[in-house]
Amino acid sequence: MKKISTFFFTISLAILAFQVKSQTATWTTLTSGTTAHLLGVSAPSKDTCYIVGNGGVILRTINGMTWTAQTSGTGNNLSYVAFVDNNKGFAVGDAGTILKTTNAGSAWTSVSLTTQHLRSVYFYNTMLGFISGANGTLLRTTDGGSTWAAVTTGTTQQINSIFFTSATTGYVSGFGGIILKSTDGGTTWSALTSGTTTPLGTLQFTSASNGVVIGDNGMIRRTTDAGATWSLVVSGTPDVLTGFDFINSSKGFIVGGNISANIGNILETNDGGSTWTSSLPGTSRLTRVQFVNSNTGYATGLDGTILKYTSNVGIAEKTSGQVTFTAFPNPFLSSATIDLGSYQFKNTGSLSIFDMEGKLVRKVELASGSNSCIIYREDLKAGTYLLQLNDGAQAVGQSKLIAK
Numbered sequence: 001m002k003k004i005s006t007f008f009f010t011i012s013l014a015i016l017a018f019q020v021k022s023q024t025a026t027w028t029t030l031t032s033g034t035t036a037h038l039l040g041v042s043a044p045s046k047d048t049c050y051i052v053g054n055g056g057v058i059l060r061t062i063n064g065m066t067w068t069a070q071t072s073g074t075g076n077n078l079s080y081v082a083f084v085d086n087n088k089g090f091a092v093g094d095a096g097t098i099l100k101t102t103n104a105g106s107a108w109t110s111v112s113l114t115t116q117h118l119r120s121v122y123f124y125n126t127m128l129g130f131i132s133g134a135n136g137t138l139l140r141t142t143d144g145g146s147t148w149a150a151v152t153t154g155t156t157q158q159i160n161s162i163f164f165t166s167a168t169t170g171y172v173s174g175f176g177g178i179i180l181k182s183t184d185g186g187t188t189w190s191a192l193t194s195g196t197t198t199p200l201g202t203l204q205f206t207s208a209s210n211g212v213v214i215g216d217n218g219m220i221r222r223t224t225d226a227g228a229t230w231s232l233v234v235s236g237t238p239d240v241l242t243g244f245d246f247i248n249s250s251k252g253f254i255v256g257g258n259i260s261a262n263i264g265n266i267l268e269t270n271d272g273g274s275t276w277t278s279s280l281p282g283t284s285r286l287t288r289v290q291f292v293n294s295n296t297g298y299a300t301g302l303d304g305t306i307l308k309y310t311s312n313v314g315i316a317e318k319t320s321g322q323v324t325f326t327a328f329p330n331p332f333l334s335s336a337t338i339d340l341g342s343y344q345f346k347n348t349g350s351l352s353i354f355d356m357e358g359k360l361v362r363k364v365e366l367a368s369g370s371n372s373c374i375i376y377r378e379d380l381k382a383g384t385y386l387l388q389l390n391d392g393a394q395a396v397g398q399s400k401l402i403a404k
Contacts, residue, residue: 027281029305032304038080038306040081040091041242042082049064049298051081053078054077056093058105079118082121084167086104088145090131095117097118098118117256118132118134128185136153138172146344159173165205167185172189173201174199178200181227196221200213200219202212206252212246215241218239233274236267240256247359250360252272253309254267254269255287264284287300294360298310333403337375340370348392349391354386356385362375
């Protein structure tokens with residue numbers, strides 16, 4: 001008989017477990033040193049962040065507080081920036097502007113591929129990336145941005161946002177209420193029924209099935225079936241909504257504001273996008289937001305506005321009772337089975353998955369009476385994750401899971 005070798009990771013928590021602690025979070029206005037409209041933000045780490053805007057402005061911080069201008073070499077408006085790693089990044093903007101850096105912004109070089117106004121740049125991983133813009137423009141790279149090829153999208157509408165839930169499945173959104181889906185890594189695209197013709201902006205998914213897209217006139221639409229249907233979500237505001245980011249599968253923020261009055265607005269959800277609450281930060285209209293982890297995020301806006309989100313939400317150690325559970329295979333590639341043994345839940349059971357910075361990336365509810373569950377890879381990137389077993393609100397177990 002052929003021997004099948006599977007690595008079982010078993011951990012007993014007689015000594016240590018962990019729980020999430022939460023305290024009040026705040027948005028603080030930072031001094032940007034410019035009055036230019038700031039339109040894009042990318043934060044490759046907690047204290048390092050890049051912001052781009054009108055007139056070719058590129059700002060960088062390495063301490064999370066003070067900003068210095070970098071030389072972009074262009075006077076064109078820059079609408080979006082994305083860093084692949086700590087050194088390599090791309091910024092895009094008007095008139096086909098594409099800038100690339102491989103040394104953390106010390107130098108930016110121009111890449112000439114199109115004359116269309118460009119509105120977004122997105123990388124799923126270090127190799128697969130996309131640039132989108134006016135007239136259905138979509139450029140694709142499979143070698144980390146060394147080369148790019150135009151992709152036929154079947155639309156002439158401006159594409160404003162790109163998001164992939166796996167290396168094969170991705171979505172774009174844009175003017176005219178368009179939402180397109182690809183199941184072959186962005187090679188071909190098909191139209192989905194969004195249910196609106198309102199211009200759509202940022203689109204993002206928290207799992208393979210659950211996604212949210214925002215747009216003009218307070219538009220928020222949500223899918224729970226991988227884009228097959230999109231339902232209207234009450235935003236409570238008529239403002240234009242231009243950027244958002246999820247901290248985890250439950251908590252996320254939308255930014256935007258009133259165009260005529262130039263007043264910023266921040267919307268927050270704690271239930272995965274089903275409901276939203278609004279608050280006015282007392283700034284000019286906001287444009288983009290990005291979170292590094294549960295504790296740190298940055299938002300951009302008109303008139304040089306930069307906001308920083310800070311919170312001491314994180315992982316706190318505590319003692320617990322003895323709970324032993326196994327994950328196999330571990331490391332895993334596509335799915336892992338979690339065996340909880342003979343533990344009897346007193347309340348509703350769940351399994352929380354955190355990355356190594358303490359960011360909650362997924363929470364799996366356990367069926368009543370169940371002593372096992374399956375974790376699918378979906379949007380989990382390669383790396384080590386902490387598993388927290390919960391009995392109601394009580395953390396009763398901890399383990400580690402490695403995605404390869």
